[in-house]
Every structure is written in C-alpha cells, then in structure tokens.
Amino acid sequence: MTEFPGYPFVSRWFAHSGRAGLRQHYLDEGAGQPVLFLHGNPSWSYLWRRPVLALREEFRCIAPDHIGMGLSDKPGPDRYPYDLAARVDDLDVLTEHLITAGGAPERGWTLVLHDWGGPIGMAWARRHPDRVARLVVLNTAAFPHPRGERVRPLLRLPLRVLRDTRLGARLFLRHNLFARGATWRPLGVRRRMPAAVRSAFLAPYDRPEHRVAIQRFVHDIPLRPRDRSWPELQAAGAALARFADLPVLIAWGLGDPVFDRAVLNEWRRRFPSVVPRLYRGAGHYLLEDAHDDLVPAIRTFLRTSPLPGA
Template identity: 25%
Template structure:
C-alpha cells in the first residue's frame, strides 16, 4: 500500500466504537482532523500532512470500512453512523474540539458533525462536498438497487477504480500505480466492497430535505472549496452550499477535479492554510 512523503508522520491503530481504526498523525499544536472521501483513505491527505504538521497536530483516520481500518459487517455505514464514530474517535484522542477538513464523503460527515455536535467543530473546510441529494454520485446509485446492486458490488475493483480516477482527476499524472494500489487493496475483499456499497445505499437520509433546510443554522466558519472540473458537485453545487451556510467562503480551484487536495495540492494547501490559521 502507499506511503506518505514525510518521515514525520506516525501511524497507529486504536479501537474506536469497537472498530480497529488506522490513523496517521503528525505535528503538534491545535488539532486538525482530515477526513477522506468514499473509496479513499487517509492516503488522500499525503500532501497535506507534512504541510500542516508545522502548525497543527494533524490526525488523518481511515473511516471504518476503508483503507487499513477494519470493515465490520454490522457497522452502520450511514452518515449518522460515521458521525457517531467520528465523535468516538475524538473522545478516544482526547479532543474536545478541532478544526476539520473533509473531502466528499468526509465533507458530508464534517458538515453533519457541525450540525449535530457543533461544539466539537471549530471551523471546517468542505472540499468537493455533495451536500444535496442531486450531488450524490449518480454513477454509483445502482449499487443501492435490489439484486443488481449486489452484482455490481461484487464487481467493484481495479477496473472501476481506474474509471473513477479518470473522472476524478484533471491531472492524470497524479493517478499513479501507487494510488491505484492504495485505493484498490480494500476492494479486493468482500468487506471492503460492501462498505462502499452500504454508504451509497444510505447516502441520502430520509430526512435529507429537512437537514438541507438546517444548513442556515450552522454558525461555524466554513471554506467551501470545489474543483472547477468536479463532475459530481461542480462549482454550482458548491456555490449553493456556500450561500446556504451563513458564515462560508466559496473558492473554485481551476484545473482541478473532485479530490482537490490530491489533484492540486500546492494551491489547495495554501487555501487551507490561510483558512485554518
């Protein structure tokens, strides 16, 4: 599996809400949580970890079901379930509150945390975050269908990963064999494939419309960042979120796709540094 380009990053495992959890940590200072997207892992923050370790104690976990963390069959892979796990992680790390950056699925969990447990989120950067039902990954919706969804779940693997990477990244030089190996390894197991499918099946909560209406109640400072070529959220979807959040700033990054922290790391790190410092 992939490596993080710095000797200052430590890896550890801890049990969170009954799940063996893999975590990358670097630096010292105010806490900063980095949350990855669907099908990714803490590896997606490899360019950010050494940058922010200069000013923060940075934590980049693998969500249950992803990366090197365990993938229990009975885990609740809904947004609510991942949020509950995130709060348990913060408790395990002794973090009363933190700055939070989340990409895609990680951004959705960060936004949920800001709404449900506002005292735990000081400020948040939402990168390529599908905050509305119409922004959720339509290409993956069939995973939630009866019968055919199970068939498609079994087919998740390197071929589908390479297709997703092609549509996710503008800078195709970032799609290295190391990246494919890192994100492809969990899909070799039925448990890893199931975690992806289960999140998709629960990606739009029954009360989604009510939650969208509550975005205007979120008071934390927010940076809503999107890649100009993000095929899932798009600039329009992100700009809508920035309008709905009372204390948000909108930024669109040129020549960048759905994973800005990987696709354009230098520019995105600078924007995040300005926001978090």
C-alpha cells in the same frame, strides 16, 4: 508506511467497544490546534497525505479511516450498520477518546471535509457546535442534494445500476469498479494519477470482502425522505446556519461530475460571505489535481483565521 508513497505516518488504531472491538485506523500527527480531516467514498486517509505533511509542524492533524475503509477493520454487513448515523457515532467516540485520553482540546477544532466527510463532519458538528472553530469544504455536501432525486442525467442510470441491481453488486464487489473509476480521468481526476499513487488508493480494497463499505456508502446516499439517512443529513443541513460566522474556506474542483455547480451554489447560498477558490482543471479528487495551490491555501487559511474567543 513505505508501500504508500508520500504517506510516512505512524498508524494508530482505536478499538470501538460498542462495535464488538472493531478497530478504526487514524493518523494523529503534530501538535497544536486540532485539524480533523474527514474523507469520503472510496478514498481513505491517504487522500490527506499532502496537507498533513504541510501542517503537522504547526497543527495537530487527525485523519481517521471510516470503518470498512482504508486501514480500518472491514466487517461484513452483519457486524456493522454502514449508515450515516453509525459514521457519526464512530467519530463521536473517537474524538471523545482523543479529548479525554489523548490530550486534544475540547474546543478549537477545524473540520476539513471531502465527499461523505461533509455529512459525517457536519452531523458531528451539530452535536458539538462549541467544538468547531473553522471549516474547510472540498467538493462535498452537508444537506440534501439541491437537485433532489433528479440527479444529472449523466449520473442517473449509473447510480440506479450501482444502487439497485445485481449487476451493480458485481461491479462493486467483484470488479471494484467504483474505486477504480475514481482514480481515472475524467471521473475522479483531470490529471493522470501516477501508477503508484493509484495503487495506494486501491490497496485497502484488494478483494471483494474488503469492498463492502464502498458499496454500502452508495446504497446509503439519501436522495429522498424515505431513505434511511435522510433525517440525519437534513438535520445537518438545517444546523449549518449555526456555523455561518466561522472562518470558512470553500475550494472546488469544477470537473467533479457528482458534486457539481448546483452543490457549490448551495454552499454559496448557505455561506454568502465566502468567496470560493475554483479550480477548472480539477475533478472530484481535488487534492490530487490542484494540491500545488490548494495545500498552501489551506495552510494560509489556518494561519490567518483566528479561533473564536482567541
């Protein structure tokens, strides 16, 4: 698609029959061992453009846009539940389609996880542990936040405003502040994002009715046991031990204001044999700030990490 720089891919759509035919957009590039890229909020598959370009000659790169995000359909809250369990169900149905009708193998999947992609991907992995062969973890979590409800003071008030007030709804829906802020320094990136790239990140969220998913992702952040998605997230975290012997790459932008060192240290506690790649000059959108080093590192990791049983 020429309007999105660096994104020369064929768009594909899958219609979810159990979701009244809502169409989910995804990329499916290359052939070989499947690599499943899962984005978070407020990004979309555009985040993965560089690794997909670098890997599609050797691997089958699959990058869905979650419902309401990117180029997927954007239903109102009356047509879609907008919670973690729904996201995992969607991924389950899409991957099953790719296996049964799209020629993808049942096993040998690599998960590449960023932001909400961590909870979604690892909750899916908990359902299908035998399918997962490798993990690439990029500024994400798959467990309750180590700080619990005591998020960093810098984030406490903005998060409360965004989640719980009418002002937050206006900032999300009318002004698109959350998505815009993610493209600014120092909130989402440490390097200035080129104007055309910034426009591409924001393009799917061009009017208020297209920003519902961004708002609902924030509403769905599970900070305490009474939150709706807490059980799903807690179960994903409890299942991480099942994947401790897999090849794992952890790469981290140390300038991330949300996924901070406390979250990184929790990953290190869960996977003590993994030495993370740390990027001091990178923020939350790690692949925008550190792609020159990180994309080759991911390629090398995939080339040199044997699949279990291979």
